[in-house]
Amino acid sequence: MSGDNIIDGKAFAAEVRARVKAQVDRLVAEHGLKPGLAVVLVGEDPASQVYVRNKAKQTVECGMRSDEIRLEATATQEEVLAVVDRLNADPGIHGILVQLPLPDQIDESAVLDRIDPDKDVDGFHVVNTGRLQIGLPALTPCTPRGCMMLLHDRLGDLSGKHAVVVGRSNIVGKPMAMLLLHANCTVTIAHSRTKDLPGLCRQADIVIAAVGRPKFVQGDWIKEGAAVIDVGINRIPKEDGKTRLVGDVDFEAAVGHAGLITPVPGGVGPMTIACLLANTVTAACMAAGIPEPQVTA
Numbered sequence: 001m002s003g004d005n006i007i008d009g010k011a012f013a014a015e016v017r018a019r020v021k022a023q024v025d026r027l028v029a030e031h032g033l034k035p036g037l038a039v040v041l042v043g044e045d046p047a048s049q050v051y052v053r054n055k056a057k058q059t060v061e062c063g064m065r066s067d068e069i070r071l072e073a074t075a076t077q078e079e080v081l082a083v084v085d086r087l088n089a090d091p092g093i094h095g096i097l098v099q100l101p102l103p104d105q106i107d108e109s110a111v112l113d114r115i116d117p118d119k120d121v122d123g124f125h126v127v128n129t130g131r132l133q134i135g136l137p138a139l140t141p142c143t144p145r146g147c148m149m150l151l152h153d154r155l156g157d158l159s160g161k162h163a164v165v166v167g168r169s170n171i172v173g174k175p176m177a178m179l180l181l182h183a184n185c186t187v188t189i190a191h192s193r194t195k196d197l198p199g200l201c202r203q204a205d206i207v208i209a210a211v212g213r214p215k216f217v218q219g220d221w222i223k224e225g226a227a228v229i230d231v232g233i234n235r236i237p238k239e240d241g242k243t244r245l246v247g248d249v250d251f252e253a254a255v256g257h258a259g260l261i262t263p264v265p266g267g268v269g270p271m272t273i274a275c276l277l278a279n280t281v282t283a284a285c286m287a288a289g290i291p292e293p294q295v296t297a
């Protein structure tokens with residue numbers, strides 16, 4: 001993959017992490033403030049274990065404190081809430097993330113809403129959701145924030161562009177639509193009941209695929225020159241019995257139509273963790289009542 005229209009999310013995420021590290025270095029040097037991120041993992045989901053390990057590694061590489069809290073898959077709601085309460089009260093922890101999905105016995109929204117909104121670096125708490133909705137400063141969900149960074153980097157001003165968001169989840173589709181709206185896009189949210197989805201996508205200057213179905217968005221749904229951001233991470237079986245990762249877009253078919261497109265892997269995924277680190281710096285600065293250090297390059 002080497003076309004000019006293919007966005008290298010891995011390289012861009014490395015740049016974001018370098019900026020975060022420079023910010024952290026200044027916070028430590030000028031304010032004695034070392035941001036801390038705690039990640040809570042309940043159970044042994046293999047993909048979640050990899051993501052949590054990568055988060056901890058990248059947090060430390062950026063010079064921040066990293067706490068990893070692991071609970072058995074059989075943990076009770078009370079046990080998970082007790083961990084969140086303890087982290088809420090820890091002044092050295094500025095960001096808390098509970099890795100999703102949670103086991104079935106746990107009420108996900110009750111856990112997410114127990115996190116102190118000022119430490120909610122996932123931006124999933126109802127307070128941050130509401131703040132985003134009405135345009136107040138908010139901790140913003142990491143994946144949509146990463147998508148916006150990629151779009152602004154390659155397209156600059158997004159005003160007046162028609163964006164179609166395929167998917168209406170609370171963690172990607174809805175906040176994504178809100179961020180695009182705040183960037184003055186005309187936004188359509190499409191979902192399983194949308195009529196003529198191919199025709200709708202063909203009108204879009206920007207297509208965000210966040211539906212959770214492998215290769216769902218077809219190549220001929222993409223208008224010539226449109227930007228295609230693929231949020232999907234689907235593992236599909238290969239003939240040799242192993243699995244491979246594909247997005248929600250049929251990449252091979254879409255790449256010939258798109259003006260810009262993110263691959264899977266190596267597109268949006270790496271931006272999610274980079275934005276989590278950036279949100280942790282934001283949360284630490286908010287807690288200390290100091291402005292975020294501005295770093296160049």
Ligand SMILES: Nc1nc2c(c(=O)[nH]1)N[C@@H](CN(C=O)c1ccc(C(=O)N[C@@H](CCC(=O)O)C(=O)O)cc1)CN2
Pocket residue numbers: 047050051097098099100101122142143233245264265266267268269270271272273
């Ligand atoms: N509390 C949260 N849970 C989950 C989130 C989240 O933002 N907050 N998002 C996903 C998982 N996720 C981070 O937690 C995540 C997913 C994918 C990647 C990534 O870098 N993907 C790579 C491929 C990695 C692979 O081979 O599996 C890529 O796309 O290039 C990072 C983070 C659900 N849970």
Ligand SMILES: [Mg+2]
Pocket residue numbers: 102103104105106107108
């Ligand atoms: Mg549940």
